[in-house]
Amino acid sequence: MAHSTQTLEKGAAKAAPAAAVYSIRRPRSATAKKMFPYLLVGPAVLYLLAITLYPGLFAMYQSLFVVKFVNWSWAGLGNYTRIVQDREFWAALANTAIIGGLSLCLQTIIAMTVAFYCYRDPFVRGWRIVFLMPMLFMPSAVAFIWKLAFNDGRVISDLLMAIGLVSNNVDWLSSVWLARLTLIVADVWQWTPFLFIIFVGALQGQDEEIEEAARLDGASWGDIFWNISLPMMRPIIVVAVTLRGIDITTMFTNVYIMTQGTPGGATETMSYFIYRQGFRMFNFGYASAASVLMLLITIVIAQTIVKRAFKSGKS
Amino acid sequence: MASILLKNVVKSFGTFVGVQDMNLDVVDEEFLVLLGPSGCGKTTTMRMIAGLEHPTEGEIRIGDALMNDIDARDRDVAMVFQGYALYPNMSIYENIRFPLRMRQVPKAKHDDLIRRAAEMVELGPFLDRKPGALSGGQRQRAALARAIVRQPQVFLMDEPLSNLDAKLRASMRVQIKHMQRELKVTTVYVTHDQIEAMTLADRIVIMNKGVIQQIGTPDDIYSNPANTFVAGFIGSPPMNLIAGTAQSGTFSSAGVRVPCPANLSGNITLGIRPEDCQIGGDNLQGQVYGVEPTGDITYLTVRTANKNIEIKAGREFRAPIDSAISVGFDTSRLYFFGEDGSRVGVN
Ligand SMILES: Nc1ncnc2c1ncn2[C@@H]1O[C@H](COP(=O)(O)OP(=O)(O)O)[C@@H](O)[C@H]1O
Numbered sequence: 001m002a003h004s005t006q007t008l009e010k011g012a013a014k015a016a017p018a019a020a021v022y023s024i025r026r027p028r029s030a031t032a033k034k035m036f037p038y039l040l041v042g043p044a045v046l047y048l049l050a051i052t053l054y055p056g057l058f059a060m061y062q063s064l065f066v067v068k069f070v071n072w073s074w075a076g077l078g079n080y081t082r083i084v085q086d087r088e089f090w091a092a093l094a095n096t097a098i099i100g101g102l103s104l105c106l107q108t109i110i111a112m113t114v115a116f117y118c119y120r121d122p123f124v125r126g127w128r129i130v131f132l133m134p135m136l137f138m139p140s141a142v143a144f145i146w147k148l149a150f151n152d153g154r155v156i157s158d159l160l161m162a163i164g165l166v167s168n169n170v171d172w173l174s175s176v177w178l179a180r181l182t183l184i185v186a187d188v189w190q191w192t193p194f195l196f197i198i199f200v201g202a203l204q205g206q207d208e209e210i211e212e213a214a215r216l217d218g219a220s221w222g223d224i225f226w227n228i229s230l231p232m233m234r235p236i237i238v239v240a241v242t243l244r245g246i247d248i249t250t251m252f253t254n255v256y257i258m259t260q261g262t263p264g265g266a267t268e269t270m271s272y273f274i275y276r277q278g279f280r281m282f283n284f285g286y287a288s289a290a291s292v293l294m295l296l297i298t299i300v301i302a303q304t305i306v307k308r309a310f311k312s313g314k315s
Numbered sequence: 316m317a318s319i320l321l322k323n324v325v326k327s328f329g330t331f332v333g334v335q336d337m338n339l340d341v342v343d344e345e346f347l348v349l350l351g352p353s354g355c356g357k358t359t360t361m362r363m364i365a366g367l368e369h370p371t372e373g374e375i376r377i378g379d380a381l382m383n384d385i386d387a388r389d390r391d392v393a394m395v396f397q398g399y400a401l402y403p404n405m406s407i408y409e410n411i412r413f414p415l416r417m418r419q420v421p422k423a424k425h426d427d428l429i430r431r432a433a434e435m436v437e438l439g440p441f442l443d444r445k446p447g448a449l450s451g452g453q454r455q456r457a458a459l460a461r462a463i464v465r466q467p468q469v470f471l472m473d474e475p476l477s478n479l480d481a482k483l484r485a486s487m488r489v490q491i492k493h494m495q496r497e498l499k500v501t502t503v504y505v506t507h508d509q510i511e512a513m514t515l516a517d518r519i520v521i522m523n524k525g526v527i528q529q530i531g532t533p534d535d536i537y538s539n540p541a542n543t544f545v546a547g548f549i550g551s552p553p554m555n556l557i558a559g560t561a562q563s564g565t566f567s568s569a570g571v572r573v574p575c576p577a578n579l580s581g582n583i584t585l586g587i588r589p590e591d592c593q594i595g596g597d598n599l600q601g602q603v604y605g606v607e608p609t610g611d612i613t614y615l616t617v618r619t620a621n622k623n624i625e626i627k628a629g630r631e632f633r634a635p636i637d638s639a640i641s642v643g644f645d646t647s648r649l650y651f652f653g654e655d656g657s658r659v660g661v662n
């Protein structure tokens with residue numbers, strides 16, 4: 001007994017200096033301990049609140065006024081009633097849906113197809129990060145590159161002429177659909193990799209044994225994709241596409257730099273409409289009201305999609 | 316229903332050779348078990364038969380057709396994976412139906428076939444559930460049902476019972492054997508469990524480090540092990556292997572003395588099964604090292620100068636530890652192995 005106590009004490013004596021060496025913590029009061037995590041995340045939270053929540057609330061407040069610089073006059077819901085009668089607002093909404101919807105469909109399909117063809121490829125496994133390159137460019141730089149390629153530098157036209165698809169220079173801003181197409185191409189180019197990376201990751205996480213079992217059951221790769229991979233990836237697809245969708249609905253940079261809403265407003269997205277109202281025509285209250293409406297529409301759509309996708313995924 | 320033939324099959328992974336020059340002939344309707352320790356190349360062999368792995372050299376035939384360049388989906392083999400590999404997004408019913416759909420079996424026949432397969436593995440009540448809502452044993456049976464539903468030419472099973480508890484394993488074993496007899500489908504079954512191998516197999520293939528050690532019926536493997544590896548692998552506890560020397564008709568080692576064929580000499584290993592030893596006799600002298608009663612049998616460990624010998628003694632046998640003991644061997648059941656480990660001294 002005495003013997004064992006002695007060894008215990010010896011052990012403790014040995015442990016104590018070790019603890020003193022390795023512990024970087026100093027004794028603290030219970031309150032300080034509790035506050036510490038909040039202290040760590042505090043700056044980030046404050047920053048995020050300052051750049052998102054405050055402007056959001058400010059916009060909601062401002063949307064209730066007619067604002068001419070420093071003159072604010074109370075308008076109640078006047079801005080909103082004017083907006084719902086504004087054909088330009090509805091046109092912008094439709095343009096956003098058309099351009100964004102097509103772009104989103106296209107990038108989802110491309111990303112999924114490419115991901116499914118190459119997810120077991122060793123190169124893709126090791127180097128999938130390089131596919132992120134287009135996302136790393138500054139959005140305005142990308143917009144200028146495409147503006148150059150389509151409109152100013154006529155690179156695309158030249159290429160099309162070289163392969164004999166067209167005989168004259170194409171004026172991309174002359175037609176509604178060509179102008180929209182340039183925006184779609186730019187967005188697809190920059191953001192397909194984002195979806196690709198997510199889809200490849202999901203596919204690589206798929207159990208290889210299950211694929212082999214399906215092969216032995218007689219399934220082709222197409223069968224495996226439609227029957228097994230796609231249903232299993234469903235939640236991931238929903239989340240990724242929703243995130244992308246939210247991002248696309250706020251498409252601004254490309255419009256601002258490449259088309260500025262031409263021709264005839266056919267490429268004016270919601271963000272550009274809001275920008276034009278606010279910073280060209282200085283109807284700040286009106287622009288704020290449009291932003292608030294846009295926010296509501298986005299939230300409702302995203303919420304419905306996500307809710308529905310996950311509900312049926314569970315059963 | 317078909318035979319399987321492997322001819323000089325080699326599989327290397329880079330410089331590592333997983334399977335070495337394998338020759339194997341699985342007869343039609345046979346239940347063949349690949350048995351060996353972990354990492355000996357059993358799974359690799361089976362995956363080559365399935366077409367999930369391509370042999371580096373050699374030929375694989377199913378029926379009479381050369382399979383080397385035939386895709387896995389066109390080989391008409393069904394495989395039960397160790398992890399079951401059920402499709403998590405489909406109900407058990409849809410899981411079992413999947414091979415029928417993929418192989419364009421007429422829709423009208425599906426329901427009947429599925430219910431019959433489910434019946435056979437006693438899975439009837441669970442058809443509507445997703446795999447996630449089943450126990451290990453039920454998942455195992457669902458995987459079996461999916462394999463049998465389309466009457467393939469060949470069944471491949473890779474340690475299908477290793478994730479189940481002992482009791483379930485025993486009952487599934489009987490079920491699998493019964494099913495195979497009923498369906499008469501050529502079956503290759505992989506396991507590292509010798510009891511499974513002994514009870515299921517028509518023939519056992521024992522492998523070690525990618526090389527076949529012996530092929531034979533369970534009785535054959537048990538009573539005529541070809542080398543020390545097989546002798547030391549089969550039986551529980553396995554055969555005692557005692558290194559010693561033979562000279563003019565006598566094998567001797569520390570504390571051990573038995574007659575041996577007169578033509579043996581030099582370094583020889585003696586093999587004797589624990590059940591072929593009895594208490595009292597003059598073949599082995601040693602001390603009692605341990606006594607383990609299990610109810611129907613008592614395991615006795617005897618210590619000699621250079622080895623512990625396992626003996627199965629009668630159920631009532633007891634002895635104090637370290638007491639001296641003499642043991643007799645059934646001299647008609649002695650095995651001798653040469654320096655390279657292979658059996659010697661057989662007429
Ligand atoms: N794809 C592979 N690449 C490299 N080595 C492998 C691969 N597959 C199996 N091996 C090796 O081949 C040997 C045999 O493997 P396996 O057939 O799975 O053994 P078993 O099923 O008998 O346990 C093991 O040593 C394993 O590490």
Ligand SMILES: [Mg+2]
Pocket residue numbers: 354357358359
């Ligand atoms: Mg294995």
